[in-house]
Amino acid sequence: MKIFTVSRVAGFMWLWLLSALVVTGAAPGPLQPEAARERMVLLRGQVAYHDELYYKKSAPAITDAAYDALKRELSVLEQQFPALVAGISPTDSLGDDRNGTFQLYRHRERMQSLAKSYTESELRGFNARLGRQLQRNDLVYIIEPKFDGLAVSVTYERGKLVRAVTRGNGIEGDDVTVNALTIADLPRELSAKAPDGSANPVPDVIELRGEIYLPWAEFKRINVEHEAAGEAPFAHPRNLAAGTLKLSDPREVAPRKLALVLYGWGAWLPSAGLPVSQRAFHAQVRAWGLPGLAGYSVGRSADEVWAAVQEFDRLRPGLAFPVDGAVVKLDAVVLRAEVGATEHAPRWATAYKFAPDRAETQLLAITVQVGRSGVLTPVAELSPVSLGGAVISRATLHNADEIARGDFRVGDFVYVEKAGEIIPAILGVNVARRAAASRPFQFPNACPSCQADVVRVADESAVRCPNLECSAQLRRRVQHFASEAGVEIEGLGPALIDALVTKALIRDLPDLYRLRRDDLIGLPGVVRRWRTGS
Numbered sequence: 001m002k003i004f005t006v007s008r009v010a011g012f013m014w015l016w017l018l019s020a021l022v023v024t025g026a027a028p029g030p031l032q033p034e035a036a037r038e039r040m041v042l043l044r045g046q047v048a049y050h051d052e053l054y055y056k057k058s059a060p061a062i063t064d065a066a067y068d069a070l071k072r073e074l075s076v077l078e079q080q081f082p083a084l085v086a087g088i089s090p091t092d093s094l095g096d097d098r099n100g101t102f103q104l105y106r107h108r109e110r111m112q113s114l115a116k117s118y119t120e121s122e123l124r125g126f127n128a129r130l131g132r133q134l135q136r137n138d139l140v141y142i143i144e145p146k147f148d149g150l151a152v153s154v155t156y157e158r159g160k161l162v163r164a165v166t167r168g169n170g171i172e173g174d175d176v177t178v179n180a181l182t183i184a185d186l187p188r189e190l191s192a193k194a195p196d197g198s199a200n201p202v203p204d205v206i207e208l209r210g211e212i213y214l215p216w217a218e219f220k221r222i223n224v225e226h227e228a229a230g231e232a233p234f235a236h237p238r239n240l241a242a243g244t245l246k247l248s249d250p251r252e253v254a255p256r257k258l259a260l261v262l263y264g265w266g267a268w269l270p271s272a273g274l275p276v277s278q279r280a281f282h283a284q285v286r287a288w289g290l291p292g293l294a295g296y297s298v299g300r301s302a303d304e305v306w307a308a309v310q311e312f313d314r315l316r317p318g319l320a321f322p323v324d325g326a327v328v329k330l331d332a333v334v335l336r337a338e339v340g341a342t343e344h345a346p347r348w349a350t351a352y353k354f355a356p357d358r359a360e361t362q363l364l365a366i367t368v369q370v371g372r373s374g375v376l377t378p379v380a381e382l383s384p385v386s387l388g389g390a391v392i393s394r395a396t397l398h399n400a401d402e403i404a405r406g407d408f409r410v411g412d413f414v415y416v417e418k419a420g421e422i423i424p425a426i427l428g429v430n431v432a433r434r435a436a437a438s439r440p441f442q443f444p445n446a447c448p449s450c451q452a453d454v455v456r457v458a459d460e461s462a463v464r465c466p467n468l469e470c471s472a473q474l475r476r477r478v479q480h481f482a483s484e485a486g487v488e489i490e491g492l493g494p495a496l497i498d499a500l501v502t503k504a505l506i507r508d509l510p511d512l513y514r515l516r517r518d519d520l521i522g523l524p525g526v527v528r529r530w531r532t533g534s
């Protein structure tokens, strides 16, 4: 039995401990410099670790809210103790999605990030600051949904698509052109005629900035296929979109219907063609036949901006695409130039992040399911709790590493989070409510179905049942085979499969074709179907 390799445990051990501390919200009081220094070292390690998982591996271990909380705490400490800021702080970085497997391409104009707001007063502060800076009280804002995907820059030269590049580190990114070409909405050529027939000149060079994402319907379709195969579902459409865009084979990218939305620009040559406003930009994008933004709001005061942001939050559950906030932008391009930018973000825009739905409930049990390829997937069985408009009684735990990292124990009170139609995830543990007698969860050493010793492949987080005759695996294989993703056998549902496997009528897939009428009579859901047919 090889569950963990030693180096892996050692490498992650301190991070698990830190995770538990930070995610469960040890509130930072006023710190002495020495304590602050220790805390900052700890937070930097955390942020760097989660940046790696998020940007390079597209597989984050904590929610965005928990990650943002880490970064904010670090940023507050850096402001309080500027002397303790050593080198480049992770709070200054935009993250970096370059993963070393693509050609790099340098953006003509830097791809910046957006400053973030989390509260109404921060949003009002943004408006007040711009008003002071520009000495005006008639500012007009555009409020756009903040798509939750992967930022890209798409370049057209003389109207022809030449390149799609990820943000990377903001200066250079991965050239993902071949994969982006699988996106149906992305035209190879800009339409030089507007829909009304008028001339619609194209710039010599334009870098269009936007987001590649997976619509909810596509995310659900992919997950239904995965679950039918007994595989752990993808937790978040953003990570699935990012992971898909970074696949090495475009033939694997194409079946997952990635989508694109364009909401900004970098280089625009000659600059005489620059739009005068964000509204004019959106109209121009549509006139060129590009995937523009379907809906945005206009706000003429802090009150109107706040109302529009709340309206997006209210509409969010009904939207066809994942949204994690609203972006507020100054409409007039000439005023943007006046306020300028910090090193990493323009001063004329802010991203307001919606708070996810969160609740505390008890972790009643951790059950372990066996997939068709033998992978053991733990599932959290929760005391039912109302969350995001649904009653939640299960949450995904991904794998043994995930449980160990969060130190989730049976009986714990845990924080559960759900945004939109995302599968509920466990954010952390309320350690204060932990029973004194609780023990860390022991991942099973044996397959819960066939009791074979499980194995762990080096460098994989998955633990597997190696027994090819394992009946749980067989059930999953048959389920997958009979599903829409397979050959679609009508009427061959879980109950019938269960009976066929239990009675040893099938030991492998080909046995399905050796079944005789007499084998089936009396099995669940079969009798009437056959009698009426004869």
Ligand SMILES: [Zn+2]
Pocket (backbone or CB within 6 Å): 370, 447, 448, 449, 450, 451, 452, 465, 466, 467, 470, 471, 472, 473
């Ligand atoms: Zn087994």
